[in-house]
Amino acid sequence: MSPSMPGASGPATSVSEIGADVWPAPPARSGQRLFVLKEGDTFVVADAHGDITGEGDGLFHNDTRLLSSFRLLVNGVQPTLLSSAVGQDNAFFTANLTNHPLPPLGTTSTPQGVIHVERRRFLWDRRMYERITLVNFSDHPAQVPLQLLYDADFRDMFEVRGQVRSKRGDVAAEQQGDRWARLRYRGLDELWRSVVVSFSETAARLAERTAIYEVRLDSGERWVLYIEAGDEPAAPCAQRWRGAAARTRWQLRQKRRRGARVEASSRLFQAWIDKSKADLALLTTELPTGPYPYAGIPWFSTPFGRDAVVTALQTLWLDPSLARGVLSFLAEHQAQEISTFRDAEPGKIMHETRKGEMAAVNELPFGKYYGGVDTTPLFCVLAAAYAERTGDAVLIDTIWPALLAAVGWIEDNMLRHDGFVSYARAEATGLANQGWKDSHDSVFHADGSSPIGPIALVEVQGYAFAALEGLASLARVRGESSKSAHWADLARRLAHAVERSFWQEDLQFYALALDGSGTPCRVRASNAGHLLFSGLPSQERGRRVAQQLLSAAFDAGWGVRTLPSDAVRYNPMSYHNGSIWPHDVALCAAGIARYGERDGVVRLLDDMFEAAAFFGLRLPELFCGFARAAGEAPVAYPVACLPQAWAAGSVFMLLQQCLGVHIVAGDQVVLDQPRLPAGIESIKVAGIAVGTARIELNFRRRGKRILAFVNRRDGDRSTHVDVRL
Template sequence: MSAEVPATEQAEPAPERAVQHAFVLKEGDTYFVMDGHGDVGGGVDGLFHDDTRMLSTFVLRLGGARPPLLSSGVSHDNVFFIANLTNRPLPVLGSTSMPQGVIHLERKRFLWGARLFERIRLVNYGDQPAQAPLTLQFGADFRDMFEVRGQRRARRGEIGPPEVGAQGVVLRYQGLDTVTRLACIDFSEAPQRLDAGTAEFAVPLAARGHWTLYLEVGTAPARPGAQRFREAGVLARWRMRQRQRRGSRLHASGRLFQAWLDRSRADLALLTTDLPTGPYPYAGIPWFSTPFGRDAIVTAFQTLWIDPRLAQGVLEFLAARQAHQTSSFRDAEPGKIMHETRKGEMAAVDELPFGQYYGGVDTTPLFVALAGAYARRTGDRATIDRIWPALGAACEWMERNMARHPDGLLAYQRGEASGLVNQGWKDSHDSIFHADGRTPEGPIALVEVQGYAYAAFLAMSAMAEWRGDAGASRWRQRAAAMRLAVESRFWLDDLGFYALAIDGANQPCRVRASNAGHLLFAGLPSAERAQAVGRQLLSSAFASGWGVRTLPAEAVRFNPMSYHNGSVWPHDAALCAAGLARYGERDGVVRILDNLFESAAHFGMRLPELFCGFDREPGQSPVAYPVACLPQAWAAGSVFMLLQACLGLQVDGIRREVKIVQPRLPADIDQLHVQRLQVGHARVDLHFQRLEERIVVVAQTAPGTPGVQVNLQL
């Protein structure tokens, strides 16, 4: 029997706002979304753990009113949220009232060990004592993330009776999965009044006096206090710094550009969770704070040159969760690589297939391609040997899938209505279409997926040859056959471009889309066709002035405010730029990087998951997409892929070689220093310097370290 959250004293409703105006914290499988006051009052806000909202209301009032906000923000390392507030007029003991702006109220919070830690501090800067009535309203709706996103359920579990103690409250929910979920709210001192939804403190503040309250929210009771707060805070900051210090360091001469690099690095550290299999970048907050296959693989590609450890963690995790059985509900077949995993109640009881879902046609070839890139980058035979059976099974799945297609293409069609209609990176229901607007019937073969398969077969061939295994020539032949199929079936002579897809009737979707840029990233097209595609991607049809749009305005479903049909996705633009660089285009890559840098400057140096694809106009800013994830891993990682494409830099860990071809620097950046670039067991520093029209590169290795060959082609 379903049950609703019991009625409590209602908090003042939070004003409507877009996701990009939220403040977020994350640690492991716990994250917090809040407003600038630190309050949780509705919408997507809340404290979430394992895809369940543990706090749906969390509102502070001083003297019965919302305290005016002075400033708020998250620390540069993404560990602490701090809000500085003040009082409205308050009663003064023995007098009429205390004026506004005399009491400073600070809220400082962080996450550690699946718990929220918060310190509330009041300081009276007046010369009169005051009574400061402080109220905290709280509540837990225990809604699954998919419910928060708008999914309706036929029934829910039951809200249990609250347990109210002297210094804490336990709220509970018995889910349909028979799991009891707890939200335990505990205070360092006993409130004057405490019930299932409100804690009231009558705080006497002497003149120039102060008062501090510690509180914690978690899945088990605790005894908050100053020492616990300090110790947990030190651990949280230490762990975050450890993540940020992995890999190479980048230092640019431009202050704002360096801020973009630092913010992107901090956001990747925030989203990365240290799992038993290694570090893994969760996709994004608030909707996708969980392991996704495609997103993590792309993020690993973006950062492979500076931090190969992330790619290793992604490969190990996905190999361990490869499908071994067939399930139409989960779109699973033996050998497929996971698309998404969830821990919430709705996934546990199979209301949705996303507990461990395999409905991504591109994740499997991308997994193999990443393994090949990781092998070249690091020379790490041990990891490749461990996941070799998974790589073989992935390729076998690709071959079985392709055998069902008349042209030997890799295609998708969902198994049941609960699965995703479209299963490429543009997975919204309307993202794949014909030139006249018709929705194609499946199975659908996407153009970029064929490029991923081509790259996967080449990677498999190279790894097999490296390991001394038979079959290297077979995989090369597979790649060659895929190239012929794509060039013959997808190329549109009249458009000078590749079709978006081939539908189930074996007809091309004659739509120009940014997907073709991913084909360049894979290295499949001939040089002539790659240049033709590149010219169009850099033209005003796709280039909005803020980045590369997913569709040109001519497309029948073009809408710059849509999710996939005309918006700008930073990761998509970065993959297109990497593809252009692969075919020798450098100036266009610099232009894409500069456009996204300018966009980042308007978004507080933090690129969102996507933004609207309106043309750039003088004096205007890029237009935000209101419900985009922020931060998003592959948006944060985009700057590193773009920068690598500009520098023309490749690392071969097997040969201990760094190759730099026709390097460029972003506009207004005269120097870039890459420190401690790992090459095999050695590390090398690279210094890029602009001298008039040339870029000079100086390489240096530490004395006594293994030699590294730096091959410059200026």
């Protein structure tokens, strides 16, 4: 006999008539929204019911899925969903559910919709806490059969993403206590990985990865079950719940309070700002070297080099502490030797690090992987920008050897590749494309053919140019004049070479890349917007590129596409060939602002804001690049990370470019032709650290004019504000 399902007629069926070996399969999830929580190196992804079903979701720690199933059934069926949400501060997930008809208690049956079921969940200290509350709102007693189904497959993150392994480790037999069950796995790396599910109440039956409760509720009565999932048995209770909940909420609040505070006159725009800041707080992990933004959930909840550098650049004007943590971590993990398996060379900055079993046994090179051609110059760019923003000579002194090694790698790479920074993976296990568009089909010629490497990407030359200029500036401040002159000269020569080899006069645009023979990939792409961000192009050429990026071919109405609609590989549903990436839009906007198209920056910010409104004020990693149509929402990319650090940070870079804020360490703030987003009457940025001062900037709309002024200064009052209207 099957359990009663939603909409089924006839008398309710008791779960005792079913048997625990025929629990219903989880419903198909197509189109369902997933909900995430994160704390440290632990995160959980579940559906709107709070269930984990193993479809790319789970409870993860250190790139290993601990719980692959965690489902709640009431009388053998999934309860009806009323609502679910993660709070604005990202601390708690809550699902409100209710019952289907329940079996009789005596002569009275319990109808549908009278038992309220609340699931409330958070993470703290490598442990998932859950509280399940039942309340009987009927006029009669009710018998509520409750089942919790749990399992652990201990799959590596890359297995969850679809990687097939020829061999796995061994799953041990389940161990049980009165109120807990332990699942264990010994991997090929000889490490034991385990998860223990502990309960506050003794189950009527605890066996076969199932906990069954027969809960009797009088009218108006409440029943609470506390559950914890961690590496050791626990004694869940209300006191432990309250203590851990307070700590996780306090930690996230402290992270959100870092840096300056943005206050907008529009409630919806303010909610976007607040959600973006909360997402950055959620993704930021406190490492021994300082705060570090993990890239995104679920696939990239680990330190990435490129993503963290870009996120730090996006937020540098508001919160330099994130840049400090990123620089310190990356300097500590810089490559010291050659490894073709890891694409490592002395001086290179890390692309990605993983802690799972497959990385530990070298099935994949991502334990510590250096196959990113752009991360090393971006590391130097961030160091120079951080020094200019803060004047922190102590940190620069500390990481100066790492900066010398990084710029040494840049120079050596240029010498080996005809004066351009280029890449070609050393082994087939590495990434074929090693720029930010790292999918296999993201670099191509105008006819659609794939280039033969080594490949020199246009934006990477811009990063290298900015890195050399930045290092020249740092060396000049340090009194190392010969190094400064050498790097400045190398930057000039690189700029000339880029203008000569990448500029396509008939396209009035820069080529996407040069292939191994020096032939341009004559493809217009958003990569050129990053070149504008670096400041390499001449003013005239930069302005022409900016105008094209703002044209209908690129701007779909939701932001700049990665490829224009006339490109041969254009596909608005692809990962990199026509989609829209918020961080890409933000970097393009920074480049466009640099070449004078300030109104275009306002338009891109408005595009992103309106897209965010359709995505619950949380911009995803990317979304599809279909042209905007009246009354229609942007189209989601099905497996995008959400939240993603550099997507969350994009609003802050866009806002900085819109307001025209530039901060120079010690004593200067420049407000260059400030604009306000459409429909926003005023914005205040409070608590900006400039040297020893804390200043507050105010921007207000007065007719067609934007007024900008400093309302208050705390600390050193010598700070100079230069307003250029």
